[in-house]
Amino acid sequence: xxxxxxxxxxxxxxxxxxxxxxxxxxxxxxxxxxxxxxxxxxxxxxxxxxxxxxxxxxxxxxxxxxxxxxxxxxxxxxxxxxxxxxxxxxxxxxxxxxxxxxxxxxxxxxxxxxxxxxxxxxxxxxxxxxxxxxxxxxxxxxxxxxxxxxxxxxxxxxxxxxxxxxxxxxxxxxxxxxxxxxxxxxxxxxxxxxxxxxxxxxxxxxxxxxxxxxxxxxxxxxxxxxxxxxxxxxxxxxxxxxxxxxxxxxxxxxxxxxxxxxxxxxxxxxxxxxxxxxxxxxxxxxxxxxxxxxxxxxxxxxxxxxxxxxxxxxxxxxxxxxxxxxxxxxxxxxxxxxxxxxxxxxxxxxxxxxxxxxxxx
Amino acid sequence: xxxxxxxxxxxxxxxxxxxxxxxxxxxxxxxxxxxxxxxxxxxxxxxxxxxxxxxxxxxxxxxxxxxxxxxxxxxxxxxxxxxxxxxxxxxxxxxxxxxxxxxxxxxxxxxxxxxxxxxxxxxxxxxxxxxxxxxxxxxxxxxxxxxxxxxxxxxxxxxxxxxxxxxxxxxxxxxxxxxxxxxxxxxxxxxxxxxxxxxxxxxxxxxxxxxxxxxxxxxxxxxxxxxxxxxxxxxxxxxxxxxxxxxxxxxxxxxxxxxxxxxxxxxxxxxxxxxxxxxxxxxxxxxxxxxxxxxxxxxxxxxxxxxxxxxxxxxxxxxxxxxxx
Ligand SMILES: Cc1ncc(C[n+]2csc(CCOP(=O)(O)OP(=O)(O)O)c2C)c(N)n1
Numbered sequence: 001x002x003x004x005x006x007x008x009x010x011x012x013x014x015x016x017x018x019x020x021x022x023x024x025x026x027x028x029x030x031x032x033x034x035x036x037x038x039x040x041x042x043x044x045x046x047x048x049x050x051x052x053x054x055x056x057x058x059x060x061x062x063x064x065x066x067x068x069x070x071x072x073x074x075x076x077x078x079x080x081x082x083x084x085x086x087x088x089x090x091x092x093x094x095x096x097x098x099x100x101x102x103x104x105x106x107x108x109x110x111x112x113x114x115x116x117x118x119x120x121x122x123x124x125x126x127x128x129x130x131x132x133x134x135x136x137x138x139x140x141x142x143x144x145x146x147x148x149x150x151x152x153x154x155x156x157x158x159x160x161x162x163x164x165x166x167x168x169x170x171x172x173x174x175x176x177x178x179x180x181x182x183x184x185x186x187x188x189x190x191x192x193x194x195x196x197x198x199x200x201x202x203x204x205x206x207x208x209x210x211x212x213x214x215x216x217x218x219x220x221x222x223x224x225x226x227x228x229x230x231x232x233x234x235x236x237x238x239x240x241x242x243x244x245x246x247x248x249x250x251x252x253x254x255x256x257x258x259x260x261x262x263x264x265x266x267x268x269x270x271x272x273x274x275x276x277x278x279x280x281x282x283x284x285x286x287x288x289x290x291x292x293x294x295x296x297x298x299x300x301x302x303x304x305x306x307x308x309x310x311x312x313x314x315x316x317x318x319x320x321x322x323x324x325x326x327x328x329x330x331x332x333x334x335x336x337x338x339x340x341x342x343x344x345x346x347x348x349x350x351x352x353x354x355x356x357x358x359x360x361x
Numbered sequence: 362x363x364x365x366x367x368x369x370x371x372x373x374x375x376x377x378x379x380x381x382x383x384x385x386x387x388x389x390x391x392x393x394x395x396x397x398x399x400x401x402x403x404x405x406x407x408x409x410x411x412x413x414x415x416x417x418x419x420x421x422x423x424x425x426x427x428x429x430x431x432x433x434x435x436x437x438x439x440x441x442x443x444x445x446x447x448x449x450x451x452x453x454x455x456x457x458x459x460x461x462x463x464x465x466x467x468x469x470x471x472x473x474x475x476x477x478x479x480x481x482x483x484x485x486x487x488x489x490x491x492x493x494x495x496x497x498x499x500x501x502x503x504x505x506x507x508x509x510x511x512x513x514x515x516x517x518x519x520x521x522x523x524x525x526x527x528x529x530x531x532x533x534x535x536x537x538x539x540x541x542x543x544x545x546x547x548x549x550x551x552x553x554x555x556x557x558x559x560x561x562x563x564x565x566x567x568x569x570x571x572x573x574x575x576x577x578x579x580x581x582x583x584x585x586x587x588x589x590x591x592x593x594x595x596x597x598x599x600x601x602x603x604x605x606x607x608x609x610x611x612x613x614x615x616x617x618x619x620x621x622x623x624x625x626x627x628x629x630x631x632x633x634x635x636x637x638x639x640x641x642x643x644x645x646x647x648x649x650x651x652x653x654x655x656x657x658x659x660x661x662x663x664x665x666x667x668x669x670x671x672x673x674x675x676x677x678x679x680x681x682x683x684x685x686x
Contacts, residue, residue, distance in 0.1 A: 066663055067487045095487065117485060117663025135488045136447065137419060167390075167419035171450075200395035201416045267486075273395050331664035333656060340658050347627065351656040359668075 023294025070262030076288030080234030109324035138173030148186035167198020187245035200274035228256030259283035370512035374519035389441030425454025445480035446489030460503030481534035493624035510575035517552030557604035563593035581676035648686030
């Protein structure tokens with residue numbers, strides 16, 4: 001009886017798709033309303049991010065960037081969902097989710113400074129509703145329930161969205177976040193980017209559940225699994241989740257089926273230890289850029305020329321942003337001491353003096 | 362004897378104990394096929410199988426609870442917290458549950474668990490990876506807290522930790538993992554927990570320290586020797602419980618002491634060492650016991666690490682203050 005119930009539940013979580021690997025529309029009814037400009041902008045962002053990812057990897061190898069978690073493969077999942085947001089919505093990202101906050105308004109050079117571990121990278125512009133990439137897996141998810149409830153109580157017409165990975169869906173905080181948001185009927189959207197691996201551990205070893213989307217059931221919230229390599233499907237699912245949240249219909253968990261082509265991070269991870277080249281090949285065929293490019297080309301909305309323009313622009317911007325990051329003042333200990341409290345207590349006052357003397361030498 | 366890095370010595374200790382006792386289990390995030398993010402468990406799953414060395418889902422609280430449960434059913438868990446900054450995720454299991462198992466059951470049940478975790482600064486990790494949180498666990502009754510500073514010590518102490526019938530938090534400084542090699546016997550040996558090691562003998566000043574700061578202190582001692590100051594360096598190795606006898610005997614010989622830690626001044630265990638010294642040997646002191654530590658901020662962003670972390674120059678400066686008091 002209970003096995004049967006489980007099977008019935010699991011059956012409901014089929015992967016939602018609009019574009020297949022050939023860029024053909026397979027779900028006409030679900031096509032979102034997007035102008036030609038919107039469609040081109042989405043492509044532009046994905047191409048831009050792919051170039052940025054390549055550059056970031058090489059800058060990291062040259063020692064010119066700090067911590068970096070590659071994103072190639074996940075562009076549709078990241079940018080399709082971000083494109084569905086209003087500019088005043090809140091984003092609570094995980095460490096990999098830098099593209100979303102950059103397209104939400106974080107200047108690129110600040111993303112680079114953050115990567116280098118310079119605190120000027122975290123002093124983001126006023127009015128930008130983001131948090132900084134969370135390192136503690138799961139912490140952002142419970143905070144999202146809080147932000148969403150806050151937005152609701154303050155009468156704002158905005159949502160809070162957060163991201164984690166398939167591994168993150170194992171954390172207690174993941175369940176607590178969904179459960180709280182559900183209990184308070186808070187306007188939250190939880191995205192789990194299922195790129196199949198948590199560093200080296202495959203998703204099959206994370207959980208006995210067939211999908212992560214079905215985990216919404218226990219929290220009593222909506223859950224959907226989406227083809228994460230299909231930017232239109234991700235956009236559309238997020239847009240609907242956002243509208244439902246604002247209409248008071250509760251939070252949604254969205255599982256995007258995706259893949260990261262690169263290593264987990266640039267800090268010594270070697271994917272060949274845990275990933276087969278067959279699997280890599282299988283997912284390269286699903287590439288979100290290729291698929292969407294085919295779709296747009298058929299509509300006469302994308303050309304090689306357009307693509308090259310974006311590539312050049314991205315390279316130009318990155319160069320400029322690196323220059324800006326390089327010119328940031330050297331990080332001082334006194335700056336850090338100064339930000340510990342509004343008023344410095346005795347111990348920090350003394351240490352401030354000590355380090356002021358050292359730094360003036 | 363073999364030349365080993367600290368991380369190889371740690372792997373060797375686990376291999377030894379996995380061989381020695383089939384109840385020993387090694388688990389955590391990425392410790393299996395990947396051999397750990399630092400390769401501390403490299404090859405162990407291949408050698409001992411997935412039943413003995415295994416990956417867990419990504420949930421530290423789950424890992425801690427699993428260790429407690431396995432401990433209750435006769436196993437000897439060696440659990441890994443991938444970076445000690447993630448301690449907070451498993452703090453209830455470590456500092457609220459496993460440490461009181463023996464106490465609350467009047468000795469009927471125990472937690473023979475080893476909690477292994479990398480920590481420590483100077484490697485420019487992102488936030489919440491390097492933080493020196495040893496003070497939090499060292500202040501928790503019912504836990505032993507071990508921090509080795511050399512490959513030789515690491516192997517002997519880890520074998521002792523795994524064989525200990527009480528929970529031991531075993532902290533591995535990331536910067537020491539591969540910074541040098543040293544001779545480590547291939548055969549098994551143990552180093553007792555709760556005992557400090559005098560890494561350098563001297564008669565003018567005692568430096569009490571642990572972890573990576575042992576090396577900075579030894580370097581400072583070398584420099585001070587050139588100026589005719591003869592420094593004794595005590596490596597605590599176990600920071601809880603403290604080896605009071607070794608500390609006090611040294612201070613009573615040198616009459617001067619400083620305590621060096623990488624942690625913030627208000628964190629770590631230096632304050633506790635100072636308190637023990639003043640309570641027990643105030644009359645033998647020629648000068649106040651000073652501390653060398655990091656400032657009381659949140660652990661810094663990577664770009665500020667070098668300026669923020671205590672170094673041998675700061676140790677020399679403080680040592681001279683005490684000598685010239
Ligand atoms: C609480 C916590 N535990 C462990 C880690 C170390 N860690 C960083 S990323 C990662 C795997 C994450 O996998 P997943 O959630 O699937 O996201 P992905 O990196 O694949 O996008 C681990 C174990 C961490 N940062 N925080």
